[in-house]
Every structure is written in structure tokens, then in C-alpha cells.
Amino acid sequence: MGVSRPEEDPHISTEERSFIVRNRTVDPDTHRRQSSRAELDTHAMNWRVLLTSRPAWAIYVAHMCYNYSWYILLGWIPQYFNQVLNLDLAKKGGFAAALPYMCGYTGTLLFGRLGDLLVTRGYRELHVRQAMNAFSFLCCAFFLFSLRLAKTAPMAVALLCLTLFTSRAAMAGYWVNMIDVAPNHAAHVMxxxxxxxxxxxxxxxxxxxxxxxxxxxxxxxxxxxxxxLVFGAAFFHCYSSDKSIYSRSSSNGEGYSSGSTASSSFLGSPNYSLSLSSSIPELRDEEEGLLENPM
Known part of the structure; x- marks a missing residue:
């Protein structure tokens, strides 16, 4: 069922095996760290960068907006079915309750493959992440808002299935973007x-x-x-990146430091500082090379 090294795995393709071997940062025999690509952030963990960088906050805000609706679905949909549609999920609606989550599982597999396919066909990773995230959030917003029009249980279940199915496109959006912005610290970002x-x-x-x-x-x-959800889609689209926040921090010698004055408006040039509120650190991004290599 499993092997210790990718070189011994008979089930992966030659391309995947070569990619893993070429980019891994730990020697599988000695368990010692190897030198990695210049793109990877091999520096010690810098929490200031993690908590003040604009691309990281694009992920955090998207995650918060996603979870707002997700927790409502988890906690309140049974009561919605019971009060509005007179359907007791505990007694006679077991399949109706499970079907939306089955659709969500299917969406996770489908949109993950679709995101990879777009990247392999030459589309820039940032554009793919933004498109998948926008599709997820906006479709979820539309189907959730449409629930108010549902007059029967089958119609409501169908809308919930569409909501959960399209929501999983976010797995190819802000979720995988955590690896883009911090390849060696994605777990910390998560x-x-x-x-x-x-x-x-x-x-x-x-x-x-x-x-x-x-x-x-x-x-x-x-x-x-x-x-x-609409706000989350807009925020992520405007402020996400596919560049490592640590490599840019080390290259400009400053990182995402706070305390500088804004050089443009919130929605203007990439070179600016951002203050979300008095409780959220000022965000700053130099965005070097962000507009290079267009789709």
C-alpha cells in the first residue's frame, strides 16, 4: 500500500517522481535537510511576516468568510429543514442530509483536478487560484441566497447540493494558495x-x-x-499572490514591516500599506515581479 521513497513507488508517473525528487528538501536516507530551490523559503520561521503580509491576510480573510457560511450550514440547516420545510432529518431525511456532503466530496475531487489541469496547461497559478476561489464563493453566495425561494424539500436539498459542490472549488483557491505563499511554512499558515x-x-x-x-x-x-462570501471573494482576488512571502521579504531586506506610510490607495498600486483595523497589523507588500509571466 505504501513505500518509503518515491523512487520505489510503482504507481506514480515518471514526471511526478522526478518532480518530488528534484524539489524535496530532506534527504530520505539521512533525514537531513538539503539545499532547496531559491524560490523556497528556507529561512527560520518569521512570525512577523506571517502575520503582516498582504498575501497571507488574503488567505486568512477568505478562510474566515468561507467558514462563516460553512458553520451556519453545519449548525442551522437541520433546524431550517424542520421549521421551514417540515422535514425532520433525524427521522426521515437521513439521505437528504447526507447528499449535500456527498456532493461536496465530489466537488473536492473534481475542482482539485481542474485546478491542476489549468496550471499544467500554462495558466499562471495565481490566476487559477483566484478564478477557482471566485467561482466557489460567488456560486455559494448565489445558491445560499436562492434558498429563500425554495418552497419544497427537494428544491432546498438541490440548492444545498449545489452550494456544497461549488464550495469545494475553494480547495483549489485559497486553500492550496497557502503552499504558494509559504512553501516551507504552509503548515504554519494553515x-x-x-x-x-x-x-x-x-x-x-x-x-x-x-x-x-x-x-x-x-x-x-x-x-x-x-x-x-462576496466580500471574501473580492478580498482574495485583490490581495492574493503566488509568490513566497519569505523569499520576497529576504530579497528586499525589509519584508512586510509595519509602520510605513501608505503610498497609494487601498485598491490602487501594489506598493502600499494596509490597515484593516486598529487590531490588525499594517500590511505592506512590494509585490516584486507579481505582474510578470502573465497567463
């Missing part, structure tokens, strides 16, 4: 992103409960979730 992503998940459930208690309006619940 840890920070997952931590931030839990916050709106908690807030979303509290807000949803308050809305339903005050107004009883599911339309408002889904509308807010849709708007959050």
Missing part, C-alpha cells in the same frame, strides 16, 4: 488561518441565533452569509 477561521464560525452561529430569535427571518440569515 494553523494561523484555521485559528482565525474559527472566529467567524462562532460569531456566525451567534448572529444567526439572534436574527432568528428577533425576526424569525431565514432570508436575512442567508443574505448575510451571501454578502460575507
Amino acid at each position: 494553523g494561523v488561518s484555521n485559528t482565525f477561521g474559527t472566529i467567524p464560525g462562532i460569531i456566525g452561529n451567534v448572529v444567526t441565533g439572534a436574527i432568528l430569535q428577533a425576526t424569525g427571518s431565514w432570508d436575512l440569515v442567508f443574505a448575510i452569509a451571501a454578502l460575507v
Whole structure:
């Protein structure tokens, strides 16, 4: 079922085996670190860069917006079916409850393959990440907002299936972008992103409960979730990158330091500083070479 080295694996292609061997940073025999490509960030972990770089915050914000709607679906859809559609999932709707998640699993496999296919055909990774992420978030927003029009259980289940299916395109969007911006520290990016992503998940459930208690309006619940997704899609599209935040930090000698003044507007030139709020560090990006090698 498994082997210790890619050279011994009979199931992978020659191209994949060569790619792994060429780019690995640890010798499988000695378990010692090898020199890696100049593109990879082999420097010691720099938390300041991780917490202040614009491309990293593009991932964090996208993750937070995604989780807002995801946690609402996990926590409140059973009640929605029960109250609005008079369908008790615990008694007679087991398959209806499972079907959307089966569609989500299928979407993960399909959109992952599609993202890889686009990259192998010569499209720039950044453009693929942005396109897949925008498709995911905007389609989810549309189908969630359309739930307000569902009058029958089958129609609502169909919309939820489409929501979960298209949502998984984000796996080829902001999720895999973590590896792009920090090849050797993707686990750290994921840890920070997952931590931030839990916050709106908690807030979303509290807000949803308050809305339903005050107004009883599911339309408002889904509308807010849709708007959050649209914001996440726009933010990621504007501020994401496919360049290593650590290699750029070391190359310009500054990294993503805070305390500098803005040189352009928030939506203007790439050379700017960004302050999301008093509680979020100022973000700065020199964006060297970002517009090179267009799709």
C-alpha cells in the first residue's frame, strides 16, 4: 500500500517522481535537510511576516468568510429543514442530509483536478487560484441566497447540493494558495488561518441565533452569509499572490514591516500599506515581479 521513497513507488508517473525528487528538501536516507530551490523559503520561521503580509491576510480573510457560511450550514440547516420545510432529518431525511456532503466530496475531487489541469496547461497559478476561489464563493453566495425561494424539500436539498459542490472549488483557491505563499511554512499558515477561521464560525452561529430569535427571518440569515462570501471573494482576488512571502521579504531586506506610510490607495498600486483595523497589523507588500509571466 505504501513505500518509503518515491523512487520505489510503482504507481506514480515518471514526471511526478522526478518532480518530488528534484524539489524535496530532506534527504530520505539521512533525514537531513538539503539545499532547496531559491524560490523556497528556507529561512527560520518569521512570525512577523506571517502575520503582516498582504498575501497571507488574503488567505486568512477568505478562510474566515468561507467558514462563516460553512458553520451556519453545519449548525442551522437541520433546524431550517424542520421549521421551514417540515422535514425532520433525524427521522426521515437521513439521505437528504447526507447528499449535500456527498456532493461536496465530489466537488473536492473534481475542482482539485481542474485546478491542476489549468496550471499544467500554462495558466499562471495565481490566476487559477483566484478564478477557482471566485467561482466557489460567488456560486455559494448565489445558491445560499436562492434558498429563500425554495418552497419544497427537494428544491432546498438541490440548492444545498449545489452550494456544497461549488464550495469545494475553494480547495483549489485559497486553500492550496497557502503552499504558494509559504512553501516551507504552509503548515504554519494553515494553523494561523484555521485559528482565525474559527472566529467567524462562532460569531456566525451567534448572529444567526439572534436574527432568528428577533425576526424569525431565514432570508436575512442567508443574505448575510451571501454578502460575507462576496466580500471574501473580492478580498482574495485583490490581495492574493503566488509568490513566497519569505523569499520576497529576504530579497528586499525589509519584508512586510509595519509602520510605513501608505503610498497609494487601498485598491490602487501594489506598493502600499494596509490597515484593516486598529487590531490588525499594517500590511505592506512590494509585490516584486507579481505582474510578470502573465497567463
